[in-house]
Amino acid sequence: MNQAVKWVFYLIVLLFLAAIPFLMSDFFTTMTTRVMYFSLMAISFAFLAGQVGLISLAVPAFLGVAGYTIAILETREILFFPYSAIAALGMVLVAAAIFGIFVNRSQGIYFLMLTLILGQIVWAVALQWASVTNGSNGLIGITRPEVMQFTVAGQEVGFYYILLLTVLLVTFGVLALTRSSFGMKLKGIRESESRMIMLGYPVMRMKWIAFMISAFIAGLSGIFLVYYIGVMHPSAIDLDSAAMVLIAVIFGGIYSIVGAIIGMGIVQTFEIFLSAFTSRYMIIIALMFLFVVMYAPKGIMGSIYKIKFMDALYQKWYTGRKKR
Amino acid sequence: MNIKWKHVSFAVLGASLLAVTSACTEEMETELEEEMDDGVTEDEGSAESDTEDDADDGDEAEEAGAIQIGVVGPMTGGFAAYGEKVEKGVELALSEVDHTFNGNEITTVVEDSQADAEQLMTRLDSLRDRNEVDIVIGPSTGDEGEAAASWAQNNEDTLIMPGYSAPEDMTMRDASDNLLRAGWTGSQTIFHFGKYVAEEMGHERIVMVGQDYAYPWDQAAGFKRGFFENGGEEVHTIWHPTDTLEFSAIMGELQGMADEYDAVLLNSGGADAIAFYEAWEQYGMDESYPQMLGGTNVADIPILEEVSDNFEGVYSSMHYSESLDHEENVEFRENYAEMHGEEADGIALQGYDTMRVILDALEETDGDTSDTAALSEAIRDMEVGDSPRGAFTFDEYGHAVQDIYIKRVDLVDGELQNEVVETYEEVSQFGPYEDYQDEYMAQPGNERDFPADTAEEYFEDLEEYFGEEYMNELEEGGIWE
The missing domain is CATH 3.40.50.2300 (Response regulator)
Incomplete structure (x- = not known):
């Protein structure tokens, strides 16, 4: 019965998401698209934060590496989709591999600081290396590849569907990963790194791989961002973006992948809706954030998991234990 | 009992999700309608004839004849002054005509771009899809300029006039017909x-x-x-x-x-x-x-x-000095100081001039905002003689010659x-x-x-x-x- 309910629920959500371009206004579709590509960044963050216990502020940097790789290759007409996207992901993995070597030697606040610095380095390079990145003017004129432009029943849904599919695949992929033996080991590292080392696990290597996975997902979000808005600009990867991801994930619940998506949805939606009424909307978001941190420190998903059935799921997926 | 709970909770969750989403879209529409309705006070007949060629059924805004103008720029953060002053200039220009054109109300929708190119794109999309504006004033910083040029290329049916953005490529290498700038470039003035x-x-x-x-x-x-x-x-x-x-x-x-x-x-x-x-x-x-x-x-x-x-x-x-002693400038500075309680400067001037250029262009098209090409044409042919900065015209790329x-x-x-x-x-x-x-x-x-x-x-x-x-x-x- 549990299974059936679960699948019915998934099906409803999926159908609803798939139907958005037809049912809702263009505005709503645009906003959903935006929430989705930012969600990828949130998932990337939440995966590291929730599973391994590492708060990485370098997530937007990987978005930047992917975005800039595509932007540079395509505006200079060197490579085009899909090769540019492959090159972008390759660049992200290389960058993450190198960054990973440095940052994985640290934990906690030091990890946060190192990733902050790396993120700022990428941002500064994007801003200052103007002959390649065009500096604060940003690179423009990146067009969406034709594969992403197909229409269904007169609605241009190509980009939306491909993004939706990617988000779903990534979400379920990451959820599956958290339940795999690799995920369990990551949780072990989160709980006690020294014990995992003592048990003989290659902790360094596993953290490194987790860092690469997280970077890869952030890279995916960069690809969609750059194709969607057609502009790559340093402001997309500055400290504000890192803070935005952090706030969104804390909103949703830092130990939850689904929570990351919901949190990002809430933050983005509030930004757009409130800003139509007042230009001081940031105050309202900040107040909400304050309440969330004070009264629901595990975020929105934390509150949802207080429901018994959801809690069972939570125990199963995130702590790796089954409560009896 | 347990299973029942599950059903109930899912049903509630699903229902509320649907309710929220549909409410959001409805709300937006009714709000828009209300705003539009306020605009219809008189002159309904002429307003309808103005927009005959506009078959788009979503454009209730134009059927009512009211004109909505988007203003986008940094309204919060370190660059807030650039966005806010442009907006204040726009407000001054609008107050001179009592916020009406041919008896139809002109309203502005202000969006905050946070001096962030990515945000700017979203805000422009919102203005286009949610408010269905045909004319946008903004953005106002250099960082956002090129992004706006890119947006203009992809949205040819929206007229976009930058506030204070100065990157030269906006009206040079990346110029497009629907982006016109009554402003300046970093090199032009120096x-x-x-x-x-x-x-x-x-x-x-x-x-x-x-x-x-x-x-x-x-x-x-x-x-x-x-x-x-x-x-x-x-x-x-x-x-x-x-x-x-x-x-x-x-x-x-x-x-x-x-x-x-x-x-x-x-x-x-x-x-x-x-x-x-x-x-x-x-x-x-x-x-x-x-x-x-x-x-x-x-x-x-x-x-x-x-x-x-x-x-x-x-x-x-x-391209402007506050000490220019011709009448328009003196008047502009007095009115601005009276309205906003601060001294006018080049940024405010540009918002003011841009809005006035748009109003003049609307004269040419009889208040029709949907025909971007006609508006753009009208602005390109325009000789602005009564600006506080002195006379200026537009070159073939749509940038001010001053x-x-x-x-x-x-x-x-x-x-x-x-x-x-x-x-x-x-x-x-x-x-x-x-x-x-x-x-x-x-x-x-x-x-x-x-x-x-x-x-x-x-x-x-x-x-x-x-x-x-x-x-x-x-x-x-x-x-x-």
Whole structure:
């Protein structure tokens, strides 16, 4: 019965998401698209934060590496989709591999600081290396590849569907990963790194791989961002973006992948809706954030998991234990 | 019991999800309708005939005849002044016509872009899809400029007029028919200042201290061109990051080379410029460098209010000066001060002028905002004679051709003020390269080290990109007459 309910629920959500371009206004579709590509960044963050216990502020940097790789290759007409996207992901993995070597030697606040610095380095390079990145003017004129432009029943849904599919695949992929033996080991590292080392696990290597996975997902979000808005600009990867991801994930619940998506949805939606009424909307978001941190420190998903059935799921997926 | 709970909770969750989403879209629509309904007071008949050709059923806005204009720019954060002042200028222009056009109400929708290119794209999308505006004023900072140009290329049925953004490529290499700028570019305002400094003030070697990003690079480029081509020898550039407030090291560096250079050009703006001048006074730099020069944003009114009276004597150039004494300017400044309780400056002026240009264009199209091509056409043909900055027209790329004023800061009645000492008439965004537009655009974009810092290297590049013919004409003095 549990299974059936679960699948019915998934099906409803999926159908609803798939139907958005037809049912809702263009505005709503645009906003959903935006929430989705930012969600990828949130998932990337939440995966590291929730599973391994590492708060990485370098997530937007990987978005930047992917975005800039595509932007540079395509505006200079060197490579085009899909090769540019492959090159972008390759660049992200290389960058993450190198960054990973440095940052994985640290934990906690030091990890946060190192990733902050790396993120700022990428941002500064994007801003200052103007002959390649065009500096604060940003690179423009990146067009969406034709594969992403197909229409269904007169609605241009190509980009939306491909993004939706990617988000779903990534979400379920990451959820599956958290339940795999690799995920369990990551949780072990989160709980006690020294014990995992003592048990003989290659902790360094596993953290490194987790860092690469997280970077890869952030890279995916960069690809969609750059194709969607057609502009790559340093402001997309500055400290504000890192803070935005952090706030969104804390909103949703830092130990939850689904929570990351919901949190990002809430933050983005509030930004757009409130800003139509007042230009001081940031105050309202900040107040909400304050309440969330004070009264629901595990975020929105934390509150949802207080429901018994959801809690069972939570125990199963995130702590790796089954409560009896 | 357990299973029941599950069903109930899922049902509630699903229902609320659907309710929220549908409510959101409905809310938006009803709100829009309400706003539109307010607009329909009279003249309903003429309004309907105006928009006959508009078959789009979503455009209730236009059926009612009311006109909605989007204003986008940074309204929060460090660059908020740029966005807010443009908006204030727009409000002033609208209040002059009582927020109506042919009896139809004109409303503005203000969106905050946070000086962030990615945010700007979302805001522009919101204005297009949610508010269905056909005319957008903004953005207002250089960072957002190129992104707006990209958006304009992809949304040809929206007219977009930048507020204070100055990247030249917006109306040059990335120009599009629906993006028109009643503003300025980083180089446009300063080409002739370079000439003035070299010829009239007789300086040959200049140190330039500037913020390290695209707008000061554009300014540096324009200045170097005017300076070198009229006899300047070297412009030594010192770049510092934006938001630098500690200038001791730079002061030390400047003092060390005081013997070699004639003057310092401060190529900066905002808090950085104020902090620089404070350090300048503390270190007594006036003794080493009797003459200080400023970039376009340095002698701006908000800065003049902050610095001490010793700032007197700083030269700079711009397409506007608050001391212009023709009637329109005096009136504009009075009305602005009365409405907003602060002094008008170049930023507010540009919001004001842009809105007035749009109103004039609407006259041409009888209030039809949906035909972007007609609006764009009307603006391109326009000769604006009653702007506070003086007369200006638009070139084929949609950028303002206007007079550039060389200004000196003077102490008038105990207040610092920009006095116009020289006027160069009808300067386009290409400055002196009016006849060499293709060559100008074919060379690489402006950068921190392009054009070069010394006259020798500069002329090598110049010959490479502009060719023999230009060099001959330059020698005969045909370029800068």
